[in-house]
Amino acid sequence: MTTHVILPCTIYQDENGIYEWLEQFPDSVRILILGCKRVARLGDAYENILEALQHFQTKIELISAEHPTEDQARQVHTVLSEGSYSHVLAVGGGSIIDLSKAALYLMYYTDFDEQKPHQRAENDSKPKLVAVPTTLSGAEVNPGFGIVDSYRNKKVIWDERLAPQDVLYRPNAFEGAPIELIQASGINAIAHCLEGFYTKARDTWCDALAYDALYLLIEWLPRLGSDDFTVSGTLGLQRASAEAGWVAYQSKPALHHAICHVLGSRLGVGHAIANVIMLPYVLDTVPKEAWGESLNRIISILQIANSGSGSGISKLVREFIEVLFGKPPRLGDYISDIRILPEIAKLISGLPLVNNHPIPLSPIDVEDILRNAL
Numbered sequence: 219m220t221t222h223v224i225l226p227c228t229i230y231q232d233e234n235g236i237y238e239w240l241e242q243f244p245d246s247v248r249i250l251i252l253g254c255k256r257v258a259r260l261g262d263a264y265e266n267i268l269e270a271l272q273h274f275q276t277k278i279e280l281i282s283a284e285h286p287t288e289d290q291a292r293q294v295h296t297v298l299s300e301g302s303y304s305h306v307l308a309v310g311g312g313s314i315i316d317l318s319k320a321a322l323y324l325m326y327y328t329d330f331d332e333q334k335p336h337q338r339a340e341n342d343s344k345p346k347l348v349a350v351p352t353t354l355s356g357a358e359v360n361p362g363f364g365i366v367d368s369y370r371n372k373k374v375i376w377d378e379r380l381a382p383q384d385v386l387y388r389p390n391a392f393e394g395a396p397i398e399l400i401q402a403s404g405i406n407a408i409a410h411c412l413e414g415f416y417t418k419a420r421d422t423w424c425d426a427l428a429y430d431a432l433y434l435l436i437e438w439l440p441r442l443g444s445d446d447f448t449v450s451g452t453l454g455l456q457r458a459s460a461e462a463g464w465v466a467y468q469s470k471p472a473l474h475h476a477i478c479h480v481l482g483s484r485l486g487v488g489h490a491i492a493n494v495i496m497l498p499y500v501l502d503t504v505p506k507e508a509w510g511e512s513l514n515r516i517i518s519i520l521q522i523a524n525s526g527s528g529s530g531i532s533k534l535v536r537e538f539i540e541v542l543f544g545k546p547p548r549l550g551d552y553i554s555d556i557r558i559l560p561e562i563a564k565l566i567s568g569l570p571l572v573n574n575h576p577i578p579l580s581p582i583d584v585e586d587i588l589r590n591a592l
């Protein structure tokens with residue numbers, strides 16, 4: 219029997235959402251706030267959260283973690299274990315939310331490799347994860363996380379117990395953030411939708427979510443920072459983030475995300491930027507038939523944003539990225555010596571996600587994709 223779960227978390231999405239969420243707790247509740255240092259500097263979006271939490275027992279840990287590591291997760295796990303917290307409030311983008319999931323994972327398992335369960339781990343009470351997302355990573359709704367080990371390999375781990383229980387979307391979440399950062403994370407969300415349509419692990423029950431998310435992203439990302447961008451834009455993009463994040467979990471990513479993970483752990487390319495750089499080049503390799511019946515509908519959504527010269531999906535996505543970024547970043551901006559490419563391609567080809575790509579690609583083929591993006 220195949221079962222389908224559609225968005226299992228509770229979503230609070232308005233100005234008073236955090237107060238509604240807090241109403242369910244006594245003042246004695248203990249909350250660890252794990253915040254992204256960059257978000258904390260932004261001002262209002264973060265200050266509002268602290269103000270709402272002022273009557274509760276909180277501890278604040280601010281972390282820079284664009285590529286969260288196992289060591290960072292161990293440190294957060296120690297703070298969590300010593301503080302008897304009932305909740306972890308992760309305020310930030312996908313990296314901070316992933317780091318929180320990784321720290322919680324260590325409450326179930328002794329380490330990231332061996333998956334040896336702690337004795338009595340199932341019965342111990344564990345903090346509940348609450349996400350306050352500031353980008354469109356989708357990490358706020360799904361139970362997966364990526365973590366970089368001491369060999370600079372990124373592991374992707376899925377464990378249903380780690381999905382945030384509640385998501386607090388703030389109406390001012392993007393205020394003060396660089397527009398390109400939100401737009402780049404929007405391309406990550408677009409990748410979650412598109413991979414969801416052609417991956418071998420496709421879950422067709424997620425198609426409706428993917429169409430809706432794609433439409434919202436195409437409609438609102440170009441308007442970010444302009445007078446046309448209203449609160450409906452923030453709410454729409456947040457809904458798209460959640461939908462796309464769930465599609466990525468249910469339908470499982472493929473080669474494109476395998477590439478982005480390795481570029482992140484080995485070359486330090488941020489996940490959102492890696493998506494901007496690589497998505498059109500990976501889409502070039504997806505055969506038309508892999509899209510099935512979704513092809514024409516996706517094209518019609520992508521054409522909303524474009525002046526209309528593109529006809530195929532990869533061309534339309536390339537044009538959309540140019541609409542947002544003008545001259546988008548290139549892989550060559552992050553590589554000082556291209557002799558590293560065969561090794562990077564080999565690493566990518568060894569990842570299980572590659573098997574979800576609709577056609578088999580050799581390490582040489584993957585290297586060609588990387589070269590095209592230089």
Ligand SMILES: [Fe+2]
Nearest residue numbers: 406410475489
């Ligand atoms: Fe992603």
